Each structure stands twice: as structure tokens, then as C-alpha cells.
Amino acid sequence: AQSVSQHNxxxxxxxxASLELGCNYSYGGTVNLFWYVQYPGQHLQLLLKxxxxxxxxxxxxxFEAEFIKSKFSFNLxxxxxxxxxTAEYFCAVNARGSNSGYALNFGKGTSLLVT
Amino acid sequence: DGGITQSPKYLFxxxxxxVTLSCEQNxxxxxxxxxxxxxxxxLRLIYYSQIVNDFQKGDIAExxxxxxxxxxxxxxxxxxxxxxxxxxxxxxxxxxxxxxxxQGTRLTVV
Numbered sequence: 001a002q003s004v005s006q007h008n009x010x011x012x013x014x015x016x017a018s019l020e021l022g023c024n025y026s027y028g029g030t031v032n033l034f035w036y037v038q039y040p041g042q043h044l045q046l047l048l049k050x051x052x053x054x055x056x057x058x059x060x061x062x063f064e065a066e067f068i069k070s071k072f073s074f075n076l077x078x079x080x081x082x083x084x085x086t087a088e089y090f091c092a093v094n095a096r097g098s099n100s101g102y103a104l105n106f107g108k109g110t111s112l113l114v115t
Numbered sequence: 116d117g118g119i120t121q122s123p124k125y126l127f128x129x130x131x132x133x134v135t136l137s138c139e140q141n142x143x144x145x146x147x148x149x150x151x152x153x154x155x156x157x158l159r160l161i162y163y164s165q166i167v168n169d170f171q172k173g174d175i176a177e178x179x180x181x182x183x184x185x186x187x188x189x190x191x192x193x194x195x196x197x198x199x200x201x202x203x204x205x206x207x208x209x210x211x212x213x214x215x216x217x218q219g220t221r222l223t224v225v
Contacts, residue, residue, distance in 0.1 A: 004157075006157075009155065032212050032213075034213075034214075042218075043205075043216055043217065043218040043219060044158075044205065044216040044219075046213070049213060051212065090157060090158065092158075094212065096212070100160075100163065100171070100173075101146045101148075101163050101164075101165040101171075101209070102146065102209050102212050102214075103148055103160050103163050103173065104148075104150075104158070104160070104207075104214055105160075106150075106157040106158040106159070107157055108155060108156055108157040109155070109157050
């Protein structure tokens, strides 16, 4: 079955620490990959996306992610987190050519607290 | 501004009552989706529609129903058959394989 796994459910970091959130997926075909962020009390926002091309993608607010096809991974990184990065982060995948109309399959999310 | 509007933001209902959540978009997108968000569960797909007058069940469709009579509108009805309806519900539309989300409706059934 198709699935998306986020390895860390809760992460606590000090300001200026580096961040890496893991995401692995299991899909048979070609995929599009996304990271979304949900700040407390706010709606879901797109951080970055990967469709094709350079596997290192840069998003908003200094975030980046690397697609490693051989590892079925799309890990999110930020060199130095800020208190304002406290939020919940979701990895999501949709499959090209699927019969589900590009519906997203989400991981369970990672709650990041920056102190 | 273009976007997706969900209303109301908060909704309270008594157990056993059906309730309809509104989702309207002015982005001219063909595809629309309903997701349910629960703490620690991520977002799970309830229903989706790729075109007017057509919709398909997602992963957790039991106890829900939808309609798609207009391109702009994709209302979700939470029926009394849904065993655990209290949740945060998100509507989305899609263009060029990318989703755009509304602000959500938090439904509480008491």
C-alpha cells in the first residue's frame, strides 16, 4: 500500500540549531513531493515542492529539501531554526498518473518546538 | 483575492445530527478534496472530485457524503453514521498537481 512515513513525531530544538526532518514514502511510480507547515492556529501552507529536475529544492523561510530517489526519501532541512519555526510539519506525496486525481497522501506530521 | 473559503470556522452539533460543511473556491480549479485532520494522524482523504457531477471515495469515506453540482462548490455532509466526527476538516483544490487549502472547519459533536 502507498504510504508516507515521518520518523520524528516531536522535535525540540534550541534557537540556531540545525533541523532535519525525515520523510520516506512507498510508491511504485513517479511522484510529486511536498512539505507543508501549519503554524499554531493557522492554515496549512506550502513550504516547498519537488516535481522534477534538481533534487535539492529550496522553499520559503530558508527551508530546503533533498529528494533521494534510491532511498525514497524527501528530508526537510534548515541550517538555523528560529523561535517562529515552531509549528507542525507535514510531508505529502501524490502520484503522477494515478486514478486519485492527485490527491495527497500525508505523513502523520512532526511537531517542532523551538525554545 | 482568489482562494478557498470554508465556513464556518467553528461548528458545534449534537450527536446524531447531520451537519454540512461548506467549501467554495474561486480559483477555477476542476479538482477538489476533503481531508480530515486528527492529532497525531496527519491528514486523511475523505472524498475527492475531479470534475462537476463526479466524485470518489477516499480512504475514510464512511459516514460522510458530498456533492459537486457546481465547479465552485464541494460541500461535505457529516452524517450520524460517522462514529467519531469531532475533528478538523480541510478542503482543498488542485491545479497543475499542486493543492491549495482552505482555513478549515473545526467540528465538535457533543
